[in-house]
Amino acid sequence: MALPQIKQDATDARLAALEMPQGGWSKAARDEALARVRSMGLPNGRDEYWKYTRPDTLVQPDAPKAALLESDEAPIFGEVDRLKVVFVDGVFSAEESDDLVMEHVSIDRLADASDIHWAKDVYGVLEAHGQVPVQRPLASLNTAFATDGVLIHVSGKAPKPISLIYRHASETSDAILHHVVKIDSGAELTLLENGPAAARFNKCLEVEIADGGVFHHIRAQGRDHERRAATAIFTRLGEESVFKSFTLTANGVLTRNECVIELTGDNAVAHVAGACVGDGDFHHDDTVFITHDALNCESRQVFKKVLRNGATGVFQGKILVKEGAQKTDGYQISQSLLLDEDSQFLAKPELEIYADDVACSHGSTSGAIDEDGLFYLRSRGIEEGPATDLLTIAFLAEAVMEIEDESLQEEINSRVEAWLTRRRG
Amino acid sequence: MLEIKNLHVQLEEEDKQILKGVNLTVEAGKVHAIMGPNGSGKSTLSYVLSGKDGYEVTEGSATLEGEDILEMEPEERAAAGVFLAFQYPVEIPGVGNMTFLRTAVNAQRKARGEEEMSASEFLKVVRAKAKDLKIDADMLKRPVNVGFSGGEKKRNEILQMAMLEPKMCILDETDSGLDVDAMKLVAEGVNALRDEGRGFLVITHYQRLLDHIQPDVVHIMADGRIVKTGGPELALEVENNGYADILAEAV
Numbered sequence: 001m002a003l004p005q006i007k008q009d010a011t012d013a014r015l016a017a018l019e020m021p022q023g024g025w026s027k028a029a030r031d032e033a034l035a036r037v038r039s040m041g042l043p044n045g046r047d048e049y050w051k052y053t054r055p056d057t058l059v060q061p062d063a064p065k066a067a068l069l070e071s072d073e074a075p076i077f078g079e080v081d082r083l084k085v086v087f088v089d090g091v092f093s094a095e096e097s098d099d100l101v102m103e104h105v106s107i108d109r110l111a112d113a114s115d116i117h118w119a120k121d122v123y124g125v126l127e128a129h130g131q132v133p134v135q136r137p138l139a140s141l142n143t144a145f146a147t148d149g150v151l152i153h154v155s156g157k158a159p160k161p162i163s164l165i166y167r168h169a170s171e172t173s174d175a176i177l178h179h180v181v182k183i184d185s186g187a188e189l190t191l192l193e194n195g196p197a198a199a200r201f202n203k204c205l206e207v208e209i210a211d212g213g214v215f216h217h218i219r220a221q222g223r224d225h226e227r228r229a230a231t232a233i234f235t236r237l238g239e240e241s242v243f244k245s246f247t248l249t250a251n252g253v254l255t256r257n258e259c260v261i262e263l264t265g266d267n268a269v270a271h272v273a274g275a276c277v278g279d280g281d282f283h284h285d286d287t288v289f290i291t292h293d294a295l296n297c298e299s300r301q302v303f304k305k306v307l308r309n310g311a312t313g314v315f316q317g318k319i320l321v322k323e324g325a326q327k328t329d330g331y332q333i334s335q336s337l338l339l340d341e342d343s344q345f346l347a348k349p350e351l352e353i354y355a356d357d358v359a360c361s362h363g364s365t366s367g368a369i370d371e372d373g374l375f376y377l378r379s380r381g382i383e384e385g386p387a388t389d390l391l392t393i394a395f396l397a398e399a400v401m402e403i404e405d406e407s408l409q410e411e412i413n414s415r416v417e418a419w420l421t422r423r424r425g
Numbered sequence: 426m427l428e429i430k431n432l433h434v435q436l437e438e439e440d441k442q443i444l445k446g447v448n449l450t451v452e453a454g455k456v457h458a459i460m461g462p463n464g465s466g467k468s469t470l471s472y473v474l475s476g477k478d479g480y481e482v483t484e485g486s487a488t489l490e491g492e493d494i495l496e497m498e499p500e501e502r503a504a505a506g507v508f509l510a511f512q513y514p515v516e517i518p519g520v521g522n523m524t525f526l527r528t529a530v531n532a533q534r535k536a537r538g539e540e541e542m543s544a545s546e547f548l549k550v551v552r553a554k555a556k557d558l559k560i561d562a563d564m565l566k567r568p569v570n571v572g573f574s575g576g577e578k579k580r581n582e583i584l585q586m587a588m589l590e591p592k593m594c595i596l597d598e599t600d601s602g603l604d605v606d607a608m609k610l611v612a613e614g615v616n617a618l619r620d621e622g623r624g625f626l627v628i629t630h631y632q633r634l635l636d637h638i639q640p641d642v643v644h645i646m647a648d649g650r651i652v653k654t655g656g657p658e659l660a661l662e663v664e665n666n667g668y669a670d671i672l673a674e675a676v
Contacts (some may be wrong), residue, residue, distance in 0.1 A: 378507055
């Protein structure tokens with residue numbers, strides 16, 4: 001079916017500005033992804049899933065300029081014993097990275113991997129699968145044109161986290177990275193990500209988790225005010241496997257974080273959470289799609305947004321329970337704390353259930369600071385500003401507590417606190 | 426210490442008079458109790474003194490050591506020495522009890538131009554005081570009041586009071602929801618704080634609490650006024666005969 005002319009033109013213009021890397025083993029996946037992009041077209045404001053977030057600047061051929069943030073704040077995760085992989089404007093920096101060697105883990109770079117590679121079975125495969133029933137053309141664009149990324153195969157319990165660090169150095173950089181993580185049966189990995197990455201960042205992360213595998217993901221998206229990011233996670237979970245992902249977003253003019261989760265093995269657990277704080281022209285969109293396709297699986301979505309000075313938050317979350325996915329336990333909460341009357345929160349929670357023995361709950365709220373809590377704190381001598389900050393951190397707590405590691409919880413909280421203090425002046 | 430003169434208060438949102446001329450003086454070192462039927466304005470008085478929004482003072486004054494507290498923000502009143510032990514302590518998920526206590530202690534010290542308490546000093550003091558109130562390390566670590574039982578919440582209020590060392594302690598139905606043992610524990614906590622420099626205003630429905638916290642003066646409040654003042658025997662009279670006789674007499 002032909003695309004509408006306007007979409008066709010926008011898609012052609014974007015594709016004309018890109019060059020497909022030498023693929024090696026990934027060539028076939030890239031070609032197929034390009035075909036998907038051509039047939040779907042890149043998103044525009046008329047698409048149902050882009051109703052609340054304008055994709056124009058994510059689609060246009062050149063990245064809009066984004067100034068670099070000047071800050072003397074130490075980067076997050078600095079205290080964590082980890083294996084660092086550094087990308088500067090989407091380009092791997094061998095100098096700043098650790099050796100890509102760790103017990104029970106093999107790490108390759110997408111740009112290096114030439115002929116035959118295990119990642120062939122995952123690269124673009126989960127992404128392609130995640131295009132139904134909702135199209136995610138920016139992710140296909142990523143699969144076709146990603147210039148680099150890491151391919152991580154975990155065969156046991158990884159001794160320390162792998163930490164992907166994205167530095168932003170050029171005001172006009174446009175980065176496309178694609179990572180693949182494959183967790184073998186019973187294996188475990190924690191993946192950390194942080195940094196603004198580029199003026200515009202398109203990132204795709206595919207995670208295949210075999211039976212009994214465990215994957216933890218904690219991410220802090222960079223604070224550069226003008227940066228833009230469209231990220232997508234595609235994951236497939238085997239029996240009794242665990243996937244837990246948390247994202248902190250503080251500023252950035254435009255962020256679209258998609259997460260597509262498929263529970264295909266019985267008793268699997270998937271949690272995805274996000275805390276974001278933004279003000280002014282900040283626009284943050286969390287779009288989640290969880291498919292329950294096995295018995296007795298648990299999924300949790302916990303998204304909290306603190307918005308002020310006209311910031312916008314978007315949540316689109318869906319739980320699909322397929323026929324036969326009995327004993328599903330699905331939970332979804334999306335809440336915003338609006339610190340003034342100029343900010344807005346747009347939420348579209350959806351449930352689609354074809355099994356008859358399931359428990360699915362969802363809730364979505366927008367509200368101001370709790371007056372009773374504020375009075376309680378003030379009556380103990382805490383001034384209104386710091387009391388509001390404490391309550392803001394309290395509001396985000398349910399999302400932050402999805403992180404299992406308590407020291408990381410604290411680190412995330414301290415970042416939020418610093419953000420609040422800075423904002424307050 | 427605390428001097429309330431002809432205090433008239435109405436709700437901000439509706440034209441409803443709650444306090445209709447309260448006169449009350451609590452001297453340093455004394456414990457005053459206020460008893461009274463539901464809706465007599467006891468809790469309103471405690472909120473107005475601590476600075477909660479939603480009330481409008483239309484007449485009268487309230488001063489602490491001569492300073493007008495009604496013009497102050499709630500945190501300024503706290504720093505000046507006013508403390509309200511809440512009837513319903515608020516749950517604050519995500520904020521550790523210890524963090525909350527330390528923030529409060531240091532905020533007040535800062536407001537008074539005193540040096541902040543160091544982490545180690547604070548830890549030492551809070552542990553000792555918590556032990557007296559049978560508050561364990563876990564309760565100190567947990568988020569403020571979240572998942573606390575009724576008794577734990579009230580004990581936590583007393584712990585805050587002990588840490589903040591206010592001049593004027595207002596206890597709003599601190600006995601509500603407590604079993605006998607918990608009440609005793611709370612009362613012991615309060616008694617330990619009785620001091621020549623400190624005044625107490627204990628609001629309660631029942632005489633029971635006053636068995637444990639012996640008041641110097643008992644007031645009966647009805648329809649927004651103090652209608653009778655006497656010694657501890659007044660509380661016993663209420664316990665035995667209810668409010669009806671006293672109220673009839675007051676009219």
